[in-house]
Amino acid sequence: MKGTAKFVQGNEACVEGALYAGLKFFAGYPITPSTEIAEHLSERLPRIGGKFIQMEDEIASMCAIIGASLSGCKVMTATSGPGFSLMQEALGYAVMAEIPCVIANVQRGGPSTGIPTHVSQGDVNQARWGTHGDHSIVALTASNHQDVFAITVEAFNISETYRTPVVLLFDEVIGHMRERLVVPEAGDMPIVERLKTSVREGVDYHPYLPREDGRLPMSDFGGVHRYNVTGLFHDMWGFPSDDPAVVHGLIRHLMDKIENRTNQLARYREFYTEHADCLLISYGSSARSARHVVERRRLRGESFGLLELQTLWPFPSEIVRNKCANARHVIVVEMNTGQVCQNVRLAVANPERVFLANRVDGSFITPTDIQRMLHLFQGKGV
Amino acid sequence: MEKVARKRKLKLHRINAEWCKGCGICVAFCPKGVLELDQADKAVAARIEDCVCCRLCELRCPDLAIVIETEEVSAP
Amino acid sequence: MAVKDYIRERFFPHIWCAGCGHGIVMNGLIRAIEKLAIPKNDIVMVSGIGCSSRMSGYLDFHTLHTLHGRALAFATGVKLSLPDLNVIVPMGDGDALAIGGNHFIHAARRNIDVTALVMNNRIYGMTGGQYSPLSGRGILATTAPFSNIDQSFDVVELATAAGATFVARTTAYHVREMATIIQEAVVHKGFSVVEVMSQCPTYFGRKNRQGDAVAMLKHLRDTVHPIGAKAKDENSDFVERGVFVRKDRPEYCAEYDDIIRRAMEGS
Numbered sequence: 001m002k003g004t005a006k007f008v009q010g011n012e013a014c015v016e017g018a019l020y021a022g023l024k025f026f027a028g029y030p031i032t033p034s035t036e037i038a039e040h041l042s043e044r045l046p047r048i049g050g051k052f053i054q055m056e057d058e059i060a061s062m063c064a065i066i067g068a069s070l071s072g073c074k075v076m077t078a079t080s081g082p083g084f085s086l087m088q089e090a091l092g093y094a095v096m097a098e099i100p101c102v103i104a105n106v107q108r109g110g111p112s113t114g115i116p117t118h119v120s121q122g123d124v125n126q127a128r129w130g131t132h133g134d135h136s137i138v139a140l141t142a143s144n145h146q147d148v149f150a151i152t153v154e155a156f157n158i159s160e161t162y163r164t165p166v167v168l169l170f171d172e173v174i175g176h177m178r179e180r181l182v183v184p185e186a187g188d189m190p191i192v193e194r195l196k197t198s199v200r201e202g203v204d205y206h207p208y209l210p211r212e213d214g215r216l217p218m219s220d221f222g223g224v225h226r227y228n229v230t231g232l233f234h235d236m237w238g239f240p241s242d243d244p245a246v247v248h249g250l251i252r253h254l255m256d257k258i259e260n261r262t263n264q265l266a267r268y269r270e271f272y273t274e275h276a277d278c279l280l281i282s283y284g285s286s287a288r289s290a291r292h293v294v295e296r297r298r299l300r301g302e303s304f305g306l307l308e309l310q311t312l313w314p315f316p317s318e319i320v321r322n323k324c325a326n327a328r329h330v331i332v333v334e335m336n337t338g339q340v341c342q343n344v345r346l347a348v349a350n351p352e353r354v355f356l357a358n359r360v361d362g363s364f365i366t367p368t369d370i371q372r373m374l375h376l377f378q379g380k381g382v
Numbered sequence: 383m384e385k386v387a388r389k390r391k392l393k394l395h396r397i398n399a400e401w402c403k404g405c406g407i408c409v410a411f412c413p414k415g416v417l418e419l420d421q422a423d424k425a426v427a428a429r430i431e432d433c434v435c436c437r438l439c440e441l442r443c444p445d446l447a448i449v450i451e452t453e454e455v456s457a458p
Numbered sequence: 459m460a461v462k463d464y465i466r467e468r469f470f471p472h473i474w475c476a477g478c479g480h481g482i483v484m485n486g487l488i489r490a491i492e493k494l495a496i497p498k499n500d501i502v503m504v505s506g507i508g509c510s511s512r513m514s515g516y517l518d519f520h521t522l523h524t525l526h527g528r529a530l531a532f533a534t535g536v537k538l539s540l541p542d543l544n545v546i547v548p549m550g551d552g553d554a555l556a557i558g559g560n561h562f563i564h565a566a567r568r569n570i571d572v573t574a575l576v577m578n579n580r581i582y583g584m585t586g587g588q589y590s591p592l593s594g595r596g597i598l599a600t601t602a603p604f605s606n607i608d609q610s611f612d613v614v615e616l617a618t619a620a621g622a623t624f625v626a627r628t629t630a631y632h633v634r635e636m637a638t639i640i641q642e643a644v645v646h647k648g649f650s651v652v653e654v655m656s657q658c659p660t661y662f663g664r665k666n667r668q669g670d671a672v673a674m675l676k677h678l679r680d681t682v683h684p685i686g687a688k689a690k691d692e693n694s695d696f697v698e699r700g701v702f703v704r705k706d707r708p709e710y711c712a713e714y715d716d717i718i719r720r721a722m723e724g725s
Contacts, residue, residue, distance in 0.1 A: 025539055046721035051538050051714060056564040060531035063524065067504070067535025070522065075535075093525055221502050221520040221536060222543050228515060230523035239469070239515065240523075401470055405477030410672040441489070441633040444481025444671075445471055446461055 003184040010174040011036035011078075013145035013181045014104055015044065017152025018076050020183065021191055023102075024050040025073040027064035029057055029083060032116040033172040034106040037078035058083035062090035062103070069099050070229060072220035074156055074194070078104040080172075081114060081123055084130070091165055092131030093231045095254060098163040098208065098216060100194065102155045105167060106175040109362045118362035119172040121284055124339040127167045128313045134251055136258035138265060139167040139313040143287040145179040147269075150189070151310055154267065157192040162257055163216050169312060171335070173285035173364055194218055197225065209236040214257060259314050266316035269308040270323065272298065276305025278374075279327035280357075281320070281344055282334060283309040285364065290333040292367040293374070312340065317347035329377065330354045335365050390435040394451035399424045401447040408439035408448060464488045464498070466518050474509060477671025479630035479656025483548070483577050484513050486633055486654075490640040501544045504533040506558060509584045509658075510550035510577040519546075527557030530565040533572050541571070541711035544644060551578040551592040555611055559591075566620035566649050570710040573643045573650045574622075576613055579658040587661030598665045613653040614702050623648035625703035629655040629678040632699065639701065648709050655682060655697070 008016070015037055018026075026045060028038040038054065045052040051068070055061040058079050065075040079087065084105045094101050107123050109115030123130075127139040138158055142151040148170065155166040197217035199205045201224035210216050219225040228238040233247045241247070258265070271294060273279060278297075282290035287308040297304040307323050309316070324330050324344070330353055332341035338356045345351040357373040359365035372382055404423035414432040417425050417439060425447070427433065440448045465488070474481050491501070501519040505511035507526035514521040520543075524532045529547050537545045554562050554576045565572060581599065582588040589599035594610040602608075617625045624646040628636045636654060643650035657663060657674035668674050683689045685700040 025535070027535060043721075046714075046718045047724075049718055049722065051718075053534070053538060053714075055531065055534070056560055059528065060534070060561055060564070063528045063531035064535035064538075066524075067522065067532040067537075068539040069535075071536050071539035073539050089525055090528065220540075221522075222499065222540050224499060226498060226518055226520050228521045228523065230515075231525060232523070403471065403476035405671050407477060407482075407671055407675065411675070438633065441485060441637070442482060443485060444474065444476075444478050446465065446481070446485055446488075449461070 001182045001184065002188070003182040005180060005182050007178055008145065008181050009036055009176055009178055010145050010148050010170060011106065011176070012040055013148040014078070014152050014168065014170065015040040016181065016183050017149040018102070018156065019044060019048070020149070020189065021153045021156035022074045022193070023076050023156070025065060025068040025075045026051075026077065027053045027055050027061040027068070027075075028077045029055055029061050029079065031058070031080045031083045033108055033175045034078045034080050034104065036175070037104060037106070058086040059090060062087040062094075065101050066090060066094050066097075066099050069101050070221050072194070074100070074160070076102040076104065078106065080106050080108045080116070081110040082112070084123060084126065088130040092133060092135065094165040095131065095135045095137070096231050097229050099165070100159040100163055101165045102152070102159055103165060103167050105169055107169060107171040115362045117172070119285065119364055120335050120360065120362065121169070121171055121286065121339070122336040123169060124312055124336065127169055134255065136255050137167060137313045138162075138164060138258060138311075139169050140267060140311055141169045141284045142174070142310055143284055143308060145174075145181045147310065148174060149181055149183070151267065153189055153191070157190070158265065160192045160194050161215065162261075163218070164258065167313075169284070171284045196220075199225065201225070206236040207238045208234065210253070262314040262316060263318060265311055265314060266319050267310035268316065268319065269310065270306070271308070272305040273307055273323050274305070275303060276327055277303035278305070278329045278331065279324055280304065280306045281309065281330060281332045281340070282306065283312060283340065286333045286335055289365055289367045289370055293370045296367070309340070315343045315347070317343070320344055320347045321349065324348045328353065331357050331374065331377065333357045333365065333370055335359050389455055390452045391455045392430070392433050392435050392450070393453045394449065395427050395430060395433060396449045397425050397427065398447040398449075401445045403445055405444060407442050407444065411442060412439055459492055461488050461492070464491060464518055466516055469516055472516055473512060475660045477657065477659045478509070479579055479654070479658070480510050480513060480577055482630040482633060483575065483636070483654050483656065484516065486636040487546070487548075487575070487640055488517070489637040490644060493637070493641055494644060496544055496644070500542070501546060502536050504529045504536060504545060504547050506549050506553040507584075508550040508553045508582065510548055511553060513548045527553055528561060529553070530558065530561040530572070530574065534565060534568075534570055537570055537572050538711055538714065541715070545572045546575065546644065547572055548575040548577060550583070551576060551580060552582045552590040555613065555616070556591050563616070563620040566617055566622040566651065568710040569621055569623055569648045569707050571647050571649070573652070575640070576651065576653045577656050578613065578653055579656040579662060581658045581662040583658045583661055587665060593662075597662070599661075600665075613651070617651040618703050621649070622651045623703065623705040623707050624650035624701070626651070626701045627653045627655065627697070627699045629682050629699060630657060631675045631678040632682075635699070642701065646704070648705070648707060
């Protein structure tokens, strides 16, 4: 692959992806294990004329990036569990007001202060339902730094295409470990630019009227169109409304614009899934160990495969069901108490063949851990 | 050089009855007692001839219901 | 331009109660903008949640109606991205100084060029009359049925201590002073705080037997005096109005532009 090779932490790979995608404004607050994202951007952004600000807390950070997004910038913030909890109200605002933004959550052990320097994947369900009310969310993840870079670019592209916040669910192992990354040359990866309205000055601009292709053109603050943005249910001009038809229409729009595109938004990698007798499903750093196990078992002639999810929400149920169709056993590998396993069970026929191989003690789940659990599932003891 | 004294003359004193909520602020603070609330509890300029164009009613109205236009005339 | 050119007429008459001070502040704000002749496309109004924060919906600017207490955080994002725009932030006393207290002091500390309009009616009006950090000891409210034991902030002292470089107080009675002060606050390059002491006749007034809007405005007239007035010495209940702080200190966005310059030069 052509480009510039670097040996970096996953947090820095995320930074590179964001800058490649056109990030121009970052507001954040230090929190382990995401702090390096803020530190790198504090230096990289001003070098390209972008803006960085360390706000007084995570709530302010999420609010500030929304303000900046409405001013025309591609924006991002980064945090971990406790900060992600604080950001939920404003994240809901971005969902409701349809504001493009990217939120990176480098997960650590929780709940509460938890175990700041240790890994977990415990925020999967929070990313989906952390903010109140019926809504939909896009959440992506990756298991290696090249994919961290690519999925971060994807996050910005999806965010701008659908005018929605996108959550990047990385984890402490990915965030802090070092690995080779090749930053592609400009133009090698497609970048989606914000769709600006073509409505002329003096003509009525509707910030919330979708085009036929579903996209909603935006107009920057300071531009020729003056409109209102609010977190209240609103009409297509952005003004508050409690008319049941308007409320129903907006809720359906917010849900459908994401949920109806579940398959289009599904990103994943698959390894030997086609005839796999025993299919492992994993994501993030856990997938690295899962992949190792699959390769080892295959060397012994066993029919193993791996489905590595990169889109966690909207959960790609149909795709998961199809991939699992011919497997005798499905093993979900993750570092939480079964948050994705739960979705897999709901998605597949015969959920009794789905098992959870997990670790929730702050230690990284190793291939040995998975092997031991596989022995148990296969009835072979420890 | 002779200084010409200029006075303000009231050209228009309009109260939008749809917007007026009858709070009585303009009535209470008019220095000349020009205004009062009518039977529908809306402000009206009952003694418009006493108006000195101070425009305080226009500035004080919470509902932006009062619009005043003045013109300058040379005093004799 | 006339007043009607600055408002979204189709939403009038507005939702504020008869005699509500917020309408008077909006009136004064429009006069100030008109006097300054700032183009409407150059103004972004960012508000929080509450009766005061509904102001943004009624004015024909770029308007951003945000979350309770968070207006200044959103405003920081807007202003830092587009420093040439005029960012005006109307907030209530609870919105700005209870839930928004942290963002208030940090925006002041940064001295970011934004105008914070604290419309202090000493109550949470929209939710039906609960006490706020500005209500004051001894008053009655729906969540202080036995009388409030909370001491009140002094907004001027708080803003000054936090670093605001333009700090003023006026009242909804002193309409000419209010329009002038708002003008100065908008023009000032740095974080401006204007506290407008205002009346909520519906909740604060009624619960505390302060009478109707007229009576409450008369009370403001009689108890809020210009800075240094002798009347203040005679009665400790009296409050001062006027411009308390007008300082020139490095403004946040200008400082950050310097950072960008240095970073791009490779230093």
